[in-house]
Amino acid sequence: MSEVERHSYDVVVIGAGGAGLRAAIEARTRGLRTAVVCKSLFGKAHTVMAEGGIAASMGNVNSQDSWKVHFRDTMRGGKFLNHWRMAELHAKEAPDRVWELESWGALFDRTADGRISQRNFGGHEYPRLAHVGDRTGLELIRTLQQQIVALQQQDEREFGDPEARLKVFQECTITRLLTVPDAGSDTGNRITGAFGYWRESGRFTVFDAPAVVLATGGIGKGFKVTSNSWEYTGDGQALALLAGAPLINMEFVQFHPTGMVWPPSVKGILVTESVRGDGGVLLNSEGKRFMFDYIPDVFKEKYAKSEAEGDRWYTDQENNKRPPELLPRDEVARAINSEVKAGRGSPHGGVFLTVVGRMAGGTEEIRRKLPSMYHQFKELADVDITAEAMEVGPTCHYVMGGIAVDPDTAATPGVLGLYAAGEVAGGMHGSNRLGGNSLSDLLVFGRRAGEHAARYAEALGEERREAAPEQIDAAAAEALAPFATESAENPYTVHQELQQTMNDLVGIIRREGEMAEALTRLEELKARAAKAGVEGHRQYNPGWHLALDLRNMLLVCECVARSALERQESRGGHTRDDFPAMSPQWRRVVLACSIADPDAEHLSVTLTRSEAVPMRADLLELFERDELKKYLTDAELPGEDG
Amino acid sequence: MSYKADFRIWRGDVDGGELRDFKVEVNEGEVVLDIIHRLQATQAPDLAVRWNCKAGKCGSCSAEINGRPRLLCMTRMSTFAPEEVVTVTPMRTFPVIRDLVTDVSFNYAKARQVPSFTPPADLKPGEYRMQQVDVERSQEFRKCIECFLCQNTCHVIRDFEDNKAAFSGPRFLMRIAELDMHPLDVADRQKAAQEEHGLGLCNITKCCTDVCPENIHITDNALIPMKERVADRKYDPLVWLGNKIRRRGSGD
Numbered sequence: 001m002s003e004v005e006r007h008s009y010d011v012v013v014i015g016a017g018g019a020g021l022r023a024a025i026e027a028r029t030r031g032l033r034t035a036v037v038c039k040s041l042f043g044k045a046h047t048v049m050a051e052g053g054i055a056a057s058m059g060n061v062n063s064q065d066s067w068k069v070h071f072r073d074t075m076r077g078g079k080f081l082n083h084w085r086m087a088e089l090h091a092k093e094a095p096d097r098v099w100e101l102e103s104w105g106a107l108f109d110r111t112a113d114g115r116i117s118q119r120n121f122g123g124h125e126y127p128r129l130a131h132v133g134d135r136t137g138l139e140l141i142r143t144l145q146q147q148i149v150a151l152q153q154q155d156e157r158e159f160g161d162p163e164a165r166l167k168v169f170q171e172c173t174i175t176r177l178l179t180v181p182d183a184g185s186d187t188g189n190r191i192t193g194a195f196g197y198w199r200e201s202g203r204f205t206v207f208d209a210p211a212v213v214l215a216t217g218g219i220g221k222g223f224k225v226t227s228n229s230w231e232y233t234g235d236g237q238a239l240a241l242l243a244g245a246p247l248i249n250m251e252f253v254q255f256h257p258t259g260m261v262w263p264p265s266v267k268g269i270l271v272t273e274s275v276r277g278d279g280g281v282l283l284n285s286e287g288k289r290f291m292f293d294y295i296p297d298v299f300k301e302k303y304a305k306s307e308a309e310g311d312r313w314y315t316d317q318e319n320n321k322r323p324p325e326l327l328p329r330d331e332v333a334r335a336i337n338s339e340v341k342a343g344r345g346s347p348h349g350g351v352f353l354t355v356v357g358r359m360a361g362g363t364e365e366i367r368r369k370l371p372s373m374y375h376q377f378k379e380l381a382d383v384d385i386t387a388e389a390m391e392v393g394p395t396c397h398y399v400m401g402g403i404a405v406d407p408d409t410a411a412t413p414g415v416l417g418l419y420a421a422g423e424v425a426g427g428m429h430g431s432n433r434l435g436g437n438s439l440s441d442l443l444v445f446g447r448r449a450g451e452h453a454a455r456y457a458e459a460l461g462e463e464r465r466e467a468a469p470e471q472i473d474a475a476a477a478e479a480l481a482p483f484a485t486e487s488a489e490n491p492y493t494v495h496q497e498l499q500q501t502m503n504d505l506v507g508i509i510r511r512e513g514e515m516a517e518a519l520t521r522l523e524e525l526k527a528r529a530a531k532a533g534v535e536g537h538r539q540y541n542p543g544w545h546l547a548l549d550l551r552n553m554l555l556v557c558e559c560v561a562r563s564a565l566e567r568q569e570s571r572g573g574h575t576r577d578d579f580p581a582m583s584p585q586w587r588r589v590v591l592a593c594s595i596a597d598p599d600a601e602h603l604s605v606t607l608t609r610s611e612a613v614p615m616r617a618d619l620l621e622l623f624e625r626d627e628l629k630k631y632l633t634d635a636e637l638p639g640e641d642g
Numbered sequence: 643m644s645y646k647a648d649f650r651i652w653r654g655d656v657d658g659g660e661l662r663d664f665k666v667e668v669n670e671g672e673v674v675l676d677i678i679h680r681l682q683a684t685q686a687p688d689l690a691v692r693w694n695c696k697a698g699k700c701g702s703c704s705a706e707i708n709g710r711p712r713l714l715c716m717t718r719m720s721t722f723a724p725e726e727v728v729t730v731t732p733m734r735t736f737p738v739i740r741d742l743v744t745d746v747s748f749n750y751a752k753a754r755q756v757p758s759f760t761p762p763a764d765l766k767p768g769e770y771r772m773q774q775v776d777v778e779r780s781q782e783f784r785k786c787i788e789c790f791l792c793q794n795t796c797h798v799i800r801d802f803e804d805n806k807a808a809f810s811g812p813r814f815l816m817r818i819a820e821l822d823m824h825p826l827d828v829a830d831r832q833k834a835a836q837e838e839h840g841l842g843l844c845n846i847t848k849c850c851t852d853v854c855p856e857n858i859h860i861t862d863n864a865l866i867p868m869k870e871r872v873a874d875r876k877y878d879p880l881v882w883l884g885n886k887i888r889r890r891g892s893g894d
Binding site: 040041042043044045046048049095096099100102103104105107109110113114115116117132133135137138139142146147149150152153162200229230231262263264265266269270372375376379380381490491492493496534535536537539540541542543544 | 655669670671672673676682683684687688689690691692693694695696697698699700701702716718739740741743746750753754757758759761765766767768770771772773774777780781784785786787788821824857
């Protein structure tokens with residue numbers, strides 16, 4: 001075996017966004033030696049991009065809010081495909097996770113009586129999002145980062161070494177999880193650690209650990225128009241697949257309705273939903289507020305029928321219904337898509353979103369409530385949002401699917417010692433995530449993953465297994481392959497073609513023939529990616545890094561395309577032109593992706609079906625029977641008197 | 643709308659390097675980072691650059707463009723004439739790793755030296771009460787995206803390497819000011835600012851404010867008030883004590 005740098009920890013967290021940092025804080029607070037490994041610099045994770053807020057039913061603005069209302073909204077937003085237990089835990093624990101941030105130094109915007117202010121958002125019945133202007137994600141990441149520093153300062157006082165029990169390994173990319181077969185588990189594998197490389201030097205490193213938490217985020221870089229940063233290459237999903245843990249619900253990809261559409265170089269950058277939560281409206285080229293034409297039957301009773309009623313709702317929510325601009329994201333994205341297709345779009349292929357004249361405090365209020373948006377449009381598009389409309393269109397934003405996990409412990413059913421939290425995990429958001437439910441998801445399940453990874457490692461004690469040397473050698477050989485390739489493919493070109501393929505053929509509106517075509521093209525791209533070669537040496541070489549990321553993107557994109565082709569209905573973030581209706585039978589179907597032979601030269605994904613766990617009776621009772629009828633099969637419905 | 647621009651980019655590593663010339667396509671609406679990416683995809687696949695969000699929110703792509711510290715993702719090509727040569731170099735204050743990537747670990751070390759937020763011992767999560775007007779000043783400082791351009795441009799360390807040990811730089815002096823102005827922080831920040839973080843070395847030339855991509859008034863709102871607090875207290879410790887007691891009272 002080649003000599004490789006080794007680090008030994010109790011818990012290794014991969015990813016340093018909201019979920020990863022919260023998991024690490026939990027594991028370390030429980031006294032375990034914890035490492036955080038991340039691709040970027042500490043504090044730069046994609047969580048900083050979150051704008052609108054953290055959903056938590058604290059009831060600071062409307063005291064009628066409660067976890068039950070939040071739970072209902074979350075299930076409705078996900079069109080009842082959510083794992084109800086995750087939605088329940090999330091709704092119950094989110095307030096504590098927000099208050100905890102405040103005790104670590106977060107400074108949220110305030111209500112008049114000095115509590116945390118909460119704002120309206122799509123799909124949420126009451127004002128529910130704790131926020132800091134439109135830069136809530138930055139506040140979250142900085143607070144967690146500073147809490148990690150606080151724990152390190154404690155360790156410095158106690159042990160004379162700030163990194164005694166919690167260390168961040170930044171700009172380090174993990175390419176394989178290390179496992180051994182485990183006779184004691186029917187699942188097959190047990191974690192022994194992780195293998196990766198330092199971006200700076202290109203040298204390899206091994207983390208020996210019995211417990212690994214995956215918190216690597218999403219997959220948006222597989223698509224051309226996306227709000228996601230370069231890091232979102234599906235690493236955690238691919239690592240899990242390769243280690244033997246399945247992915248579920250991968251057909252559900254959220255296209256955020258409002259991304260920038262112009263200039264081309266910023267196409268896809270997010271325009272926060274707070275713009276609509278704070279009064280902004282969507283207009284087509286005829287100046288019409290078109291969302292009133294797109295309220296689906298399942299939501300008819302919940303939304304305003306006239307502009308006047310919708311406008312009154314902002315100040316009087318007791319007596320009015322909310323405007324349809326605040327429908328869940330999947331509905332709004334499809335509506336914009338339809339308007340543009342019907343020829344009523346804006347000059348650059350989007351629609352108009354405006355806050356001009358929509359806030360009582362005028363220009364000053366716009367700049368105070370939406371400072372980042374003001375800045376972003378001014379700097380990048382020469383648009384003054386206090387005087388002009390923005391042009392917006394759908395952008396690939398979030399993947400609802402992900403690694404299958406146990407709702408309570410965040411443990412993967414496939415691999416002993418492997419946990420997942422945040423966007424990389426599946427189930428919580430069903431077929432469509434509500435805005436604001438992501439940051440709370442990160443904190444609730446990040447903490448749970450950290451806790452249970454710590455408990456597992458602790459219970460294991462000294463009974464740890466070593467990584468197999470041949471597995472480390474194989475991982476090293478795989479990572480070095482791009483340097484050995486002759487007549488090489490350009491990894492940047494392969495990446496661009498992948499993005500174009502997913503955008504054109506597995507995008508917001510899907511058709512059978514196109515998805516089959518996508519799968520054919522993905523096979524070709526896989527073959528080309530295997531030949532991707534790089535110039536130069538291993539020190540900070542972005543071409544090499546991309547060549548390695550391609551494996552992950554291609555695997556997760558194949559999962560998306562295969563699952564999407566299989567599911568013959570339309571629901572949330574999965575819209576089939578050829579199967580436009582939502583089907584109660586399909587609601588019960590969970591599609592899972594796995595890899596039969598992770599060591600094969602040619603990796604391919606297989607799909608299996610399983611049945612969703614039926615919702616607990618006391619949670620079913622939170623809904624009217626008439627509403628449940630829209631989603632559930634007759635057999636699933638509670639009795640008439642229930 | 644497209645044209646071919648002349649770029650000069652510093653390429654090299656810790657052992658040295660040089661400016662290299664490139665001719666590269668530029669399209670309407672693009673920023674400097676788009677051009678760097680085009681160079682990676684077409685001419686220099688191993689050109690090293692840090693970036694994440696490409697939307698001015700993460701503070702990763704800091705560098706110097708025509709000598710001025712800036713974010714690559716927020717510098718539009720339309721700010722240059724088509725015939726102008728655009729020179730891109732790494733931040734000068736930090737050791738270079740490769741090409742445009744520098745070793746910014748100095749900043750993480752300094753961050754760790756600032757004692758963390760210290761709330762009153764008896765205050766439980768969920769019980770915090772603060773007025774918007776009282777949190778706004780610290781909120782301004784928390785807009786910081788940690789691009790470290792202020793640290794890079796501050797001549798106290800840019801031109802005097804020896805000062806690095808004694809001076810935490812504008813970003814972390816501002817962090818101390820943020821905590822000092824937090825309505826519920828009870829730790830003494832002022833003595834440490836002066837004695838351990840080198841507040842006295844700052845001579846308020848406002849270079850940090852000039853380069854801040856978040857337009858934070860670092861000098862006027864953080865550093866000068868902090869200097870005033872330190873000065874007041876030197877003359878009268880009771881001023882400090884009085885401030886703390888009054889501010890805690892207003893949080894109830």
